[in-house]
Amino acid sequence: MLDVSQVASPVSDDRVRQLTALIRTSIDETRRTVSPLTGDEIATVPVSSVDDVAAAFEAARRAQRTWARTSPQARQQMLLRLHDLVLDRQEELLDLIQLESGKSRAHAFDEIAHLALTARYYGRRLAKIVGPHRRSGVYPGLTTVRQVQQPKGVIGVISPWNYPLTMAISDGLAAVAAGNAVVHKPDSQSPLTALAGIELLREAGFPPELWQVVSGQGSVVGHAIIERADYICFTGSTATGKRVAGQCAERLIGCSLELGGKNPMIVLPGANVEKAAAGAVTAAFSSAGQLCVSIERIYVHRRQYAAFRDALVRRVQSMSFGTALDWEADMGTLVSPAQLATIEKHVDDAIAQGATVLVGGRARPELGPWFYEPTVLEGVTPAAECFAEETFGPLVSLYSYDTVDEAVAFANSGVYGLNASVWGPARTAKQVAARLKAGTVNVNEGFAATFGSIDAPMGGMRESGTGRRQGAEGLLRFTESQAIGAQRLMPVGGPPFIGSGAFSKLMTLGLRLLKKAGKA
Known part of the structure; x- marks a missing residue:
């Protein structure tokens, strides 16, 4: 057992001041951030005003006009330099991620790898994706048409706390790669990690004014960003995403939204139960379940249910927990009292509605102020809140099924469609995967096969959002397609x-x- 008193902040006051100086502000208002590892204060962070947001957009627009004339090849070199810097500076980044999010170091490294992969992918593919591309003309030989991608202008990025590095930087990275500028509001819980990433962007050669940072409440600063941006990239709850989409619709600007999920996993007949149980631990409890693509419900064929249940419980019981800045813990803590309250409410309600706790089911304040054990439930009824509502914590529920058609129907139930996982013989599992209403489906893996494959698009169906990050789509969403046609020898008419x-x-x-x- 690790004593939280062993955790010391790796960030000096001078370093905090150096990072927070990147925030555009003209007022005296500040706010405190605290670490979920200990509940202690990390930093005093300046707050931006609406006027600061306006000034950020003015500066970003000036920088974008010059940046748009920078060749894709030159941008690619900066992206590849960023790849190396992220890997070279990972120790501080890992400390900051843990300090602000509370996740284990192994799960923090997922962010290092994802951001490096994103920088390398666009660093190799940018020029090919943005074109120009030849298109067929109306008259062969007489009409030539090129499709070019024009940057939208200034992109508003509103990023979440749960992946404070890669969700803060990777979306905006695609935006600037495509020739745009960014005005960014990192989440109030985790600004230092985002600022450290932005500092590396500048060191990689990106112009300082190109990526503007503002700070404050979403209802004030976030709203001001939406009022001025040419496109919005938002990651967060479905309820907030709907409001963001409504504001964007009023201005007739586009948006990409990665929202909530109640992600299912299906264990097919013939699946290797031990491998599926091991995969379920990672799929459900990475980052303490505070991951948009985390698995929250598992459907197992009745003949294998008992064996899978026992294997899963055994593996969860053997997990190690902790809040130290080292590689020892399998799982870290929840990020805030609000997240702890949600999971306690969901577990207590499920028990009241007849569910059984197979393992976990309690807070562990001796490990961290908001630490909650990884928890597995069975017998969850439709009356329970956690049956269909997203928990966003280390809670997963088990259900049995009789036929594959029934399992598919269960998995497709509800309003979400972000991620899904299918375990079993590869050919059958791939066929089942194609029947699921989810933006990403992983076969014999929880979420990492798609999340880590930057060439593949990632996003949600239904109330899990709209638009895609990663791949060509993740870049082209920040551009406008323009067709340029030239006619020779005779008019089209x-x-x-x-x-x-x-x-x-x-x-x-x-x-x-x-x-x-x-x-x-």
């Missing part, structure tokens, strides 16, 4: 010496010949 009636007959013949020739 035909030469002036041929009447419109004669030309229409000639055109009809030409269209038939082109179809027969297999031309687009």
Whole structure:
């Protein structure tokens, strides 16, 4: 057992001042941030005003006009330098991630790897993705068309606390790679990690004014960003995402939203029970379950249910917990009293509705002020709040099924569709995966196969959001497609010496010949 008194802040007062100096502010208001590891204060962070947001957009727009003329090849070199810097400076980043989010060091490293992978992916692929690309013209040989991608302008990024490095930087990184500037509001719980990432951007060569940082309440600063941005990238709750989408609709600007999830896992007949149970531990309890793609409900074929349940309970019982800045703990703590209150409420309510706690089910304040054990429930009824509502904590519920069709129906129930996991013989599991209503589905893996594959798009269906991060889609969402057509030798409407009636007959013949020739 680790004593929280062993945890010391790795961030000096001078370092805090150095990082928070990156926040644009003109007022005296400040706020405190505390570490979930101990409940102690980490930093005093300046707050931005609405006028500061306006000034941030003015500066960002000036920087973006110059940046848009920077070649994709030059941007790629900066992205690749960032890749190396993230890996080189990971010790401080790991400390900050743990200090602000409370997650274990192994789970903090997931963020280092994801951000490095993102920087390398766009550092290799940017020029190819943004084009220009040749398109078929109306008249072969006479019409040439190019598709180019124009940056949208200034992107508003509102990032969450649960992945304070990669969710703060990776989305905006695609935006600046595409030629945009960014005005960014990191979550109030975890600003230092985001600021350390932005500092590395500048060291990699990105212009300082290109990525503006503001701080404060979402209802004030976030609203001001939405009022001025050319596009919004938001990660957070479904309820807030709907409000963001409504504000964007009023201004006729686009947005990408990664929102909530009640992510299912299906264990198929013939699955390796031990491997599936090990995968479930990672899928449900990474970052203490505070992960949008975390598994919260597991459906197991009735013949294998008891074996899977026992294997899962055994593995959870063997997990190690802690709040030290080392590699020893399998799971860290919840981030705040609000998260602790939610999981306690969900577990107590499920028990009152007839559920049974198989393992866990209690807070552990001796480990950390908001620490809660990884918890497995069975017998959860539809009357329980955690049956369909997202918990966003280390809580997973087990259910049995009789047929695969039944399991698919269970998995597709509810309003969400962010992530899903299927375990079993690969061919069958892939067939089942294609039937699930989720933006990402992982076969014989919880979430990392898609999350770590930057070439693959990631996002939600239904009330889990709209738009995609990662891959070409994750970059192109920050651009406007523009078609540039050039005509030579004769106008599209035909030469002036041929009447419109004669030309229409000639055109009809030409269209038939082109179809027969297999031309687009």
